[in-house]
Amino acid sequence: MERKNAWLSYDAKQKKALTTLGEEYRKFLSLGKTERECVDLAVEEAQKAGYISLEEARAKGKLKAGDKVYATIMGKSMALFTIGKEPLEKGMNILGAHIDSPRLDLKQNPLYEDTDQVLLDTHYYGGIKKYQWVALPLALHGVVAKKDGSVVKVCIGEDPADPVVGITDLLPHLAGNQMNKPAGKIVEGEDLNVLIGSEKVAEDKPKKAGEDSKASVLKNIKDILKEQYNIEEEDFISAEIEVVPAGPARDFGLDRSMIMGYGHDDRICAYTSLVAMLNVKKPQRTSCCLLVDKEEIGSVGATGMHSLFFENTVAEIMALCGEGSDLALRRALAASRMLSSDVSAAFDPNYPGVNEKKNTAYMGRGLVFNKYTGSRGKGGSNDCSAEYMAYVRRVMDEAGVFWQTAELGKVDEGGGGTIAYIAGNYGMNVVDAGIAVLSMHAPWELASKADIYEAVKGYEAFLKAE
Ligand code: MN
Ligand code: MN
Numbered sequence: 001m002e003r004k005n006a007w008l009s010y011d012a013k014q015k016k017a018l019t020t021l022g023e024e025y026r027k028f029l030s031l032g033k034t035e036r037e038c039v040d041l042a043v044e045e046a047q048k049a050g051y052i053s054l055e056e057a058r059a060k061g062k063l064k065a066g067d068k069v070y071a072t073i074m075g076k077s078m079a080l081f082t083i084g085k086e087p088l089e090k091g092m093n094i095l096g097a098h099i100d101s102p103r104l105d106l107k108q109n110p111l112y113e114d115t116d117q118v119l120l121d122t123h124y125y126g127g128i129k130k131y132q133w134v135a136l137p138l139a140l141h142g143v144v145a146k147k148d149g150s151v152v153k154v155c156i157g158e159d160p161a162d163p164v165v166g167i168t169d170l171l172p173h174l175a176g177n178q179m180n181k182p183a184g185k186i187v188e189g190e191d192l193n194v195l196i197g198s199e200k201v202a203e204d205k206p207k208k209a210g211e212d213s214k215a216s217v218l219k220n221i222k223d224i225l226k227e228q229y230n231i232e233e234e235d236f237i238s239a240e241i242e243v244v245p246a247g248p249a250r251d252f253g254l255d256r257s258m259i260m261g262y263g264h265d266d267r268i269c270a271y272t273s274l275v276a277m278l279n280v281k282k283p284q285r286t287s288c289c290l291l292v293d294k295e296e297i298g299s300v301g302a303t304g305m306h307s308l309f310f311e312n313t314v315a316e317i318m319a320l321c322g323e324g325s326d327l328a329l330r331r332a333l334a335a336s337r338m339l340s341s342d343v344s345a346a347f348d349p350n351y352p353g354v355n356e357k358k359n360t361a362y363m364g365r366g367l368v369f370n371k372y373t374g375s376r377g378k379g380g381s382n383d384c385s386a387e388y389m390a391y392v393r394r395v396m397d398e399a400g401v402f403w404q405t406a407e408l409g410k411v412d413e414g415g416g417g418t419i420a421y422i423a424g425n426y427g428m429n430v431v432d433a434g435i436a437v438l439s440m441h442a443p444w445e446l447a448s449k450a451d452i453y454e455a456v457k458g459y460e461a462f463l464k465a466e
Contacts, residue, residue, distance in 0.1 A: 001358065003365045006402035006450040007257070018453040021275070022251075022259060025452055028271050029261040030158075030248035034141045035076045035293040035303070036240075038099035038267060042078055042274055042291055046070045049278040051080060054316055063320040066282050071313045076100075076293040076303040079313045080277055084286035088318050089328045091335030091428070093463050094288040095273040096305070096419055097342065098295030101263035102126030102441050104133060104192055104243035106142075110236055113218040118197040120165075122243055123189070126296030130187040132442050137164035138194060142241035144231050152230055154239075157246040164246045165196045194243055197221040245443040257449055258363070264445040266295065269341035269434045272452055276459030287463045288314075288336075295342070295419055305419040311426075333426035337391075339433040339462055340382070340420035341455075343447075344368040344406050346436035356410040361436035363447070366402025366454035370432035373408055375415025382420035384431040392431055392462075399461030402454045406436075433458065 010018065032038040046068070054071040057063055063083050070080045077099075084092075104122035112119060124130065139157025146152065157164040169187070170178050178186055203214040225231040231239075249261030270291050277289035294304030301307065315329050323332075344361040345354075361368040371389055374381030396403045408416050423430045435455050438446040 003362070003404040004402065005362075005364045006366050006454055007364050009402070010450075014453075018449050019256075021453055021456065022449040024275075025268070025271050026249040026251070026259055026261065029259070029263060029267055032099070032267055033101075033139070033158075033244045033263060034240075034242050035099045036143065037141065038270060038291065039072055039075055039078050042080075042270075043070065043072065045274060045278060046080055054313065057320055058316070061320070062322075063317065069317060069320075071309075071316070073307070073309045074303050077307070077309060078291045079310060080274075080287075080289040080291075081313075081317050082277070082280065082283055082287040083317075083321060084283045086285055087328075088286050088314070088321055088323055088332045089335070090285065091332060091337065092286040092288045092314075093283065093465060094290060094336055094338040094423070094428075094430075095277065095459050095463065096290035096292065096338060096340050096423060097269035097273050097434075098266045098293065098299075098305075098419065099270045099291045100126070100293045100296050101244075101265055101267065102128045102296055104128075104138075104194070106140075106236060106239065106241040106243065108237050108239075111218070111221070111233055113216055116198060116200060116217055117195055118217045118221045119193040119195055120243075122192045122194060124192060125242070127441055129183065129442070130189060130192060131183060133192060134167045134169040134187055136166060136443060137246040138166045138243050139164060139246035140241050141244055142239060144229075144235045144239040144241070146235060146238070152235075154229060154231075154241055156229075158248075165194050165243070167192055167194055197224075252446055258446050259449060259452075260444050260446050262443060262445070264435070264437045264447050265343045265440055266341070266434070268343060268437070268447055268452065269455065272435070272455040273339075273341055273459050275456050276463055279456075279460055280463040283463055284466045286317075292419060299419055299422055305422045334428055336423075336426070336428040337388070337462075337465075338420075338423050338428055338430035339392075339459065340418050340423060340430050341459070342418040342420075342432060342434045343437040343440060344370060344432075344434050345408050345440055346438045346447075348438055354409050354413050356407070359405070359407045361404060361406035363436050363438065364450045365404045365436075366451060367396070367404070367458040368434055368436050369403060369405045370407065370434075371405065373415065373417055373420070373432055376412060379415075380417045380421065382418075382424045382430060382432070384420075384424075384429060388429040388431060391429070392433075395461050395465045396458055399457060401458040401461060402450075403458060
């Protein structure tokens with residue numbers, strides 16, 4: 001039952017294709033560090049590939065087989081469709097992945113000065129080990145929405161000429177007490193304050209001769225924010241600025257077999273799903289690719305998988321295809337098949353104890369299928385049906401895709417969830433399928449180029465299946 005390592009099978013041509021794909025993915029990952037940036041990049045790629053927006057499709061008034069449409073919501077989630085030859089009522093082939101990643105978000109009132117330093121207060125997003133976010137270069141990505149309706153995009157710390165920001169850590173010499181704390185307490189959430197300035201400037205001229213003028217670091221930082229980024233302090237109230245690791249994704253390993261980057265979870269599945277989606281031109285069944293927000297905090301809100309955005313968009317698409325009834329919509333959703341694509345924990349020889357070796361994902365062995373996720377007795381899991389697993393095995397084997405099956409850790413070691421169970425609510429067949437990642441949820445995660453290559457192959461085969 002041991003699954004084969006994909007690297008052994010590659011000829012020179014495949015290795016070249018895999019390297020090119022890896023380079024393209026590195027670019028995507030380096031530019032797409034927030035859900036908004038990922039949507040922007042995906043829209044750009046989709047438009048290049050001939051996709052039109054839902055608004056444009058509505059203006060046209062009709063959709064037919066082969067047509068390509070995308071819809072977005074609040075710039076943070078996206079759905080792409082390629083209309084199939086069969087009516088939608090017969091079901092779609094859906095790829096779903098999430099584009100939000102763990103990070104630190106600025107609070108609404110973040111800016112303050114303490115002892116000649118100016119800092120930004122944060123509230124972390126998703127499951128992080130807080131101690132990993134100190135003493136490394138960080139960047140600020142996001143938007144500031146102004147009262148006049150304009151939106152300022154912010155990206156500071158990525159251009160090599162940019163400054164970076166960051167969170168300080170205690171020197172070992174004085175960390176005796178800190179090092180005796182449990183790891184969850186070494187650095188506490190409230191202490192994740194981002195240092196952004198230290199130059200003190202005079203605030204105004206002294207009122208009387210011989211008196212010192214008032215001086216602060218904050219004044220200078222506020223001036224910089226205003227002059228360079230058109231941001232007033234009060235604008236932080238209506239901003240979404242994410243503090244993320246600064247710098248590009250890199251080739252990893254002397255053999256360059258891996259990629260290190262911020263946000264593999266889950267942009268690695270989002271990117272490979274998107275590539276597959278754009279590669280499949282005239283499918284029999286309607287193809288759909290969902291790139292959703294808020295998975296890391298429970299798929300909540302208007303832009304998470306629990307939102308009606310997906311269902312509403314399918315209703316719009318079906319109406320434009322002349323299948324406008326509610327019953328047809330219900331049937332389409334129930335008859336659909338989905339790969340809920342999210343990263344898996346790759347086996348790590350440094351920490352073998354958390355896995356059960358037979359049911360673990362390994363880097364380089366291809367796309368990972370998790371029949372179930374969850375924790376403590378499969379709690380919260382989708383647990384797809386045996387029949388659907390058999391179907392997926394057949395599709396993958398017929399396309400020569402390297403794939404493996406896994407659980408997230410050994411029984412009662414921990415666990416996690418994905419968007420699978422939410423799509424499952426429609427009565428559709430859905431299984432978790434993703435890429436194995438090392439150091440998941442750390443500022444810099446690792447994945448294998450072979451697995452990225454196999455994922456695109458697998459996702460394409462799934463979309464093409466009749
Ligand atoms: Mn994930
Ligand atoms: Mn995650």
